[in-house]
Amino acid sequence: MDPNPIQTLADLERVALSRVDKVTREYWAHGAGENITVRENASAFDQYRLRPRVLRDVSTVNMTTTVLPSTNASPALVADFPVGIAPSGWHKMAHADGEAGTAAAAKALGTAMGVSMGTIVGEAPRECCSPEAVRDAGGSAVAFFQLYMFNDRALMADILQRVQKAGYRTVLLTVDTPFVGKRVAEIRNRPQLPSFLTTINFGTLLGTSDGPEDMDKKEKRTGSLHIDNSLVWGEIIPWLRATTSMQIWLKGISTAEDAQLAVAHGVDGIVVSNHGGRQLDLCVPTLDALPEIVAAVKGRIPVHVDGGVRRGEDVFRALALGADFVWVGRPALWGLAYDGQRGVELMLTILREELKLCMGLTGCASIQDISPTCLRLVGSSAKL
Numbered sequence: 001m002d003p004n005p006i007q008t009l010a011d012l013e014r015v016a017l018s019r020v021d022k023v024t025r026e027y028w029a030h031g032a033g034e035n036i037t038v039r040e041n042a043s044a045f046d047q048y049r050l051r052p053r054v055l056r057d058v059s060t061v062n063m064t065t066t067v068l069p070s071t072n073a074s075p076a077l078v079a080d081f082p083v084g085i086a087p088s089g090w091h092k093m094a095h096a097d098g099e100a101g102t103a104a105a106a107k108a109l110g111t112a113m114g115v116s117m118g119t120i121v122g123e124a125p126r127e128c129c130s131p132e133a134v135r136d137a138g139g140s141a142v143a144f145f146q147l148y149m150f151n152d153r154a155l156m157a158d159i160l161q162r163v164q165k166a167g168y169r170t171v172l173l174t175v176d177t178p179f180v181g182k183r184v185a186e187i188r189n190r191p192q193l194p195s196f197l198t199t200i201n202f203g204t205l206l207g208t209s210d211g212p213e214d215m216d217k218k219e220k221r222t223g224s225l226h227i228d229n230s231l232v233w234g235e236i237i238p239w240l241r242a243t244t245s246m247q248i249w250l251k252g253i254s255t256a257e258d259a260q261l262a263v264a265h266g267v268d269g270i271v272v273s274n275h276g277g278r279q280l281d282l283c284v285p286t287l288d289a290l291p292e293i294v295a296a297v298k299g300r301i302p303v304h305v306d307g308g309v310r311r312g313e314d315v316f317r318a319l320a321l322g323a324d325f326v327w328v329g330r331p332a333l334w335g336l337a338y339d340g341q342r343g344v345e346l347m348l349t350i351l352r353e354e355l356k357l358c359m360g361l362t363g364c365a366s367i368q369d370i371s372p373t374c375l376r377l378v379g380s381s382a383k384l
């Protein structure tokens, strides 16, 4: 039998993107401005080379990782390996399996998925599965619900109540989006983008009860609905705390200063992210932001990272620089477009096996063995 032609995520990207139309391809691949941050998120990894250690008994390589620490209310969420799926919208653009297929793949591989708020804004029969359907498909693997804060607090409270009831344990507030970035490809392709991407279906967001009075109220509410870009630390974190008993995580931290503020405000965890380069072009690549954030947090809360992770060796390098867990965004969409749920499983399997091999070949038998001393900066003779 011929070996699988998809051996790397680069193979998967090439084949998957050749199967979708130009508008979809650009919607996924491009970011803000000139895509400099999209590119640098990935190329930042190549500043680091690996320092393999030998004769260290790697007969068993244990990749088990804690994703969510235990709380009084729930046990720790432990993954079989330290790679999860970052929230992204509209999975049915890639494959009919949609977010439920992605969630089932995360569950099958024993890891975690973050679910985009898009699942509420455009749920079935549009281009997304509902948050409940995704949770049903992924069970405890589906622990994070990603939230954009709109300016209607009553609506936000309803959404939080709904997803908590559906079994989500963590609200992942995306904080890098007070405005939507200047995504040039999306602007150019707007007339051809599916309507759900250009006119968010707030009717769905607001629920489906629609007596004439409700419809009237809905219209009034949707008319003024927009992302709340007046949020500040001292107000939004206490509001979330008072509104939900889910853990509160922030996605989109890029500096030590903000990481310190997150700890000071009692946030439960952070994701170092620049939205895959889709918001602010020319910002610091996430891998370069990671060390100062890890130093500022000092182990007090978990630090996850996403952006440009395309190989098991990238996961290894992010862990070596102090990340507790790593997320991938676009690769899940490539997997879905390639072969639905099975394609996402293939993508995760490639990363898992590459990481395992990398750990074995660098003399790391467990995640705890991966440290800055495993890396060397290109052009430098010193270890980190």
Ligand SMILES: Cc1cc2nc3c(=O)[nH]c(=O)nc-3n(C[C@H](O)[C@H](O)[C@H](O)COP(=O)(O)O)c2cc1C
Pocket (backbone or CB within 6 Å): 027, 028, 029, 041, 086, 087, 088, 089, 116, 117, 118, 146, 174, 251, 273, 274, 275, 276, 277, 278, 306, 307, 308, 309, 327, 328, 329, 330, 331
């Ligand atoms: C097509 C697409 C849609 C996305 N949608 C969301 C979203 O709804 N909410 C969010 O917080 N992040 C969203 N993201 C950002 C991802 O969660 C993640 O931060 C990013 O994709 C990581 O970079 P990578 O794609 O290089 O792995 C999206 C990314 C892509 C590519």
